[in-house]
Amino acid sequence: MNHETIQAYGLWGLVVLNSAVFILFALSFFKPQSKRDWRSFSAFSAFLVALFAEMYGFPLTIYLLSGWLQSRFPGIDWLSHDAGHLLEMLFGWQGNPHFGPFHLASFAFIGLGFWLIAAGWRELYRAQREGRLATEGLYRHVRHPQYVGFISIMFGFLLQWPTLLTLVMFPVLTWMYLHLAISEERESEARFGNDWRRYASATPRFIPSLRGKFGEEDGKS
Template identity: 40%
Template sequence: MRAAGRSMRGCGCAGGDDMRTRGLSVRAVVGGLALVLFVALYGIEIVHHGPPITVRWVRQTFGTAGLILLNIAIVLAFLALLPYRRPTKHVWKSRGTFIAFVIALMTEMFGWPLVIFLLSPLVEIPVVARDYRRAFGAWHPEAIGTALSLFGLSLIAIGWWQIYRARGLVTTGLYRYVRHPQYTGIVLFTLGWLVHWPSLVTLLLWPILVAAYVWLARQEERQAVEEFGAAYLEYAARTKRFIPFLV
């Protein structure tokens, strides 16, 4: 985590110059549009069970393929709100896992009939599929998943805003409670989609995604100690990594 230049991390460090400021403005617009589109597509599902009207309209107008591409574009656009730094090997690995999760999710979520027909005997889990909704009782998994995703996106967006408006080590706002609120947001966002549209592929990918961001957070913290020394060690001693008071 460097406090100057264009090398940024997600554990509460910021700094920059005029060129970076212009770049952040572009990323803010891209991420903001993605957030608005996501809420417009799925926000209504929290209070209304079933496919939102907007989703049905997109599917009828542009077809299933268009809906898949739109969702992938929206989710990947949120990468603009994620902590940025020079593309080191482990950063590309963690983001690659996130992208793989999204693409697998969209494929399973909307379905490719031929793929489902050919592979359903291999991926179907009858007992899980039969008992899945029953386990939620009166709560609809779609509404719960959407709420989790929106909460995760809120953490990503607020954390992004806090870290990029500050300079140096950020220990206030969301960073007062956890050291990596944006990574917590990513985990909650993907967990929401997993609850909403569970599949064998995403069930297998999600733990890998979580492990990738836990590992990335630890790598960033080592660099933060090198940059800020005792100040970061003191901050880490009193602040949990992902969940307040727990982890």
């Protein structure tokens, strides 16, 4: 292991720092209240810790794939930090990977995710205070904007720094958010009855509808 490799990894202080910054940043947007909220947020936090542990601590994915990577791409120092941007490397990006197409796309998905979480929480908080169903703002277009936000952030990080562990965690966490969403919907239906059923029939669960059909139909009735 050369000096450059030592500088690229083993930086556990950065693992702790980056994990804490992103977890606290997400916490300030999401503001979990129920046990279900904390469960979903804890799973998201585990994804971030796993990600940064490989990004700055120990490059497990690179080590496990080192034989295949070195044989297919012999001109790349796979233990350098830049090589951790696997998609840029595998697709032959020649410039700085931080300005590569996958890295730039990752920023878009991560930024979108944090915006969805923040904007979704504001409407949900207002609805809870007023004792009504959340149907305004982002909730006109999708029933679970905050879960969509978490999935968007995780997908963005996968584009930026894919690892075997986070690739396994991503579909598991996505399934978990789907399960949590269905549980929340059952509770909402029990509480709001026909109002919920009308809303759910016009508004998709995860894939947003830009038309906002629920609001349009309400205006016509």
